[in-house]
Amino acid sequence: MSHEKFRPQYHFSPRKNWINDPNGLCYFNGEYHLFYQYHPHSKVWGPMHWGHAVSTDLIQWEHLPVALYPDELGQIFSGSVVVDHLNTSGLQVDQRKVMVAIFTHHKEGHETQSIAYSRDEGRTWEKYHLNPVLDNPGLKDFRDPKVFWNETHWVMSLACGDHIRFYRSEDLLNWTYLSSFGHEYGAHGGVWECPDLIRFQTDAGEKWVLIVSINPGGPNGGSAIQYFTGSFDGKMFKPDQSKEVVKWADYGRDFYAAVTWSNLAEPLWIGWMNNWQYANEGPTHPFRGSMSIPRKLYLKEVEGKTMLVQKPIEVTPLLKERTESECICLKPEHAFSRVIQRQSSFQATIKSGFVAFDLSIKGEGEQLTINFNPFKQCLKVDRTGLKLVQFSKEFASVDSMSVKYVNDFHLFIDECSIEIFINQGTKVMTELFYMNGDSFTLEWKANKTELQAKYRLEEISSIYEPALSHFEGRV
Numbered sequence: 001m002s003h004e005k006f007r008p009q010y011h012f013s014p015r016k017n018w019i020n021d022p023n024g025l026c027y028f029n030g031e032y033h034l035f036y037q038y039h040p041h042s043k044v045w046g047p048m049h050w051g052h053a054v055s056t057d058l059i060q061w062e063h064l065p066v067a068l069y070p071d072e073l074g075q076i077f078s079g080s081v082v083v084d085h086l087n088t089s090g091l092q093v094d095q096r097k098v099m100v101a102i103f104t105h106h107k108e109g110h111e112t113q114s115i116a117y118s119r120d121e122g123r124t125w126e127k128y129h130l131n132p133v134l135d136n137p138g139l140k141d142f143r144d145p146k147v148f149w150n151e152t153h154w155v156m157s158l159a160c161g162d163h164i165r166f167y168r169s170e171d172l173l174n175w176t177y178l179s180s181f182g183h184e185y186g187a188h189g190g191v192w193e194c195p196d197l198i199r200f201q202t203d204a205g206e207k208w209v210l211i212v213s214i215n216p217g218g219p220n221g222g223s224a225i226q227y228f229t230g231s232f233d234g235k236m237f238k239p240d241q242s243k244e245v246v247k248w249a250d251y252g253r254d255f256y257a258a259v260t261w262s263n264l265a266e267p268l269w270i271g272w273m274n275n276w277q278y279a280n281e282g283p284t285h286p287f288r289g290s291m292s293i294p295r296k297l298y299l300k301e302v303e304g305k306t307m308l309v310q311k312p313i314e315v316t317p318l319l320k321e322r323t324e325s326e327c328i329c330l331k332p333e334h335a336f337s338r339v340i341q342r343q344s345s346f347q348a349t350i351k352s353g354f355v356a357f358d359l360s361i362k363g364e365g366e367q368l369t370i371n372f373n374p375f376k377q378c379l380k381v382d383r384t385g386l387k388l389v390q391f392s393k394e395f396a397s398v399d400s401m402s403v404k405y406v407n408d409f410h411l412f413i414d415e416c417s418i419e420i421f422i423n424q425g426t427k428v429m430t431e432l433f434y435m436n437g438d439s440f441t442l443e444w445k446a447n448k449t450e451l452q453a454k455y456r457l458e459e460i461s462s463i464y465e466p467a468l469s470h471f472e473g474r475v
């Protein structure tokens with residue numbers, strides 16, 4: 001597995017065949033559960049199942065058998081899993097708490113919500129005999145239930161085409177409509193999918209964020225995730241931003257359908273690293289699709305606006321080699337150049353955040369380039385210099401996001417993906433790139449004026465060939 005071309009070495013990917021959205025993220029008895037949209041018979045999207053894996057550290061994953069199969073009510077589309085601590089559903093029969101999956105049944109375009117339960121910590125699942133538990137009121141899109149416990153009862157967010165609906169339940173079995181949000185808010189270039197309503201505790205008190213995936217209509221084309229900040233009174237979500245404002249969680253082309261783990265004190269999420277524009281054509285084999293690095297979520301006030309901040313989890317157990325620099329000085333005529341592994345992390349803090357630079361990941365006659373232009377206040381990722389792009393006419397692109405300064409960045413590279421966290425994770429871009437070669441060359445050069453920085457380069461080992469880290473216990 002570790003030697004397959006473009007096989008991510010520290011990101012989650014299925015052994016074989018197609019995956020899309022993460023589903024049923026739930027932390028229970030020391031295990032992080034990751035279910036996912038899965039087509040076990042093919043590398044293209046097809047009748048959806050829920051695949052399943054568990055991890056104790058979010059890095060090493062144990063693959064488990066398919067958890068949910070399509071049935072007479074339809075395919076198993078996206079949804080969530082909760083632990084029914086108080087046995088509100090009455091499905092618990094002994095001391096062991098029951099995990100309940102709430103998912104969309106999709107049959108010939110008709111979508112309803114159903115549940116399944118597990119009495120053995122997610123190892124086997126039983127569908128509820130009275131499914132569906134929430135019927136379709138006549139909407140074409142009615143899917144991706146994300147459920148959380150709100151003090152005394154359950155709340156479900158549901159994607160309904162151009163808006164999100166909220167429902168309430170005492171027992172997970174019966175649901176009543178609460179309210180709708182979004183017709184007039186945010187981006188509407190495509191269908192709304194995979195919502196998540198997240199509570200944050202901030203210094204200023206409680207804040208809520210509503211996550212909404214949208215496809216197409218992302219800032220750089222195709223799939224992307226927008227979010228709304230505001231309050232939730234148990235019934236309605238009230239945004240604290242005006243209708244036209246759009247906040248994007250990640251400006252790259254390849255971060256979609258991310259949602260948070262349930263049953264955790266602090267918000268943590270993972271996304272599907274792909275874009276519906278070309279997801280079915282990616283040049284990987286025998287699998288197609290992988291997940292992002294898990295990221296912790298925070299809120300931060302930036303220029304009077306509440307912004308979502310993402311911090312990748314530490315990959316400490318996988319760190320092999322680390323190079324740290326004193327202050328280096330990059331001149332326009334002299335590029336910093338290093339051969340790096342295909343699994344690396346590169347981070348830097350820059351003395352003045354307003355210096356223009358190019359940072360390229362190079363192969364044999366090809367490259368992926370990150371360009372920061374402080375005059376245009378723009379950061380771009382350019383995939384047009386890559387050779388392997390023909391699989392889809394949508395793939396080669398120059399993708400951009402507005403960035404005023406770059407004080408620091410942290411890049412995570414793994415075989416065919418790069419995740420770029422700028423300014424402590426306040427701006428993020430995730431992009432796939434398929435480049436040949438045993439290693440890459442990282443080239444960093446200042447444009448126009450000199451740039452002073454300190455960097456840290458880390459080699460990351462493979463989860464398939466774990467080597468004991470030199471850094472264990474040190475970071």
Ligand code: FRU
Pocket residue numbers: 020021037048077078104143144193194257
């Ligand atoms: C998002 C999505 C969901 C749906 C699932 C189907 O990528 O379209 O809305 O439940 O994928 O696989």
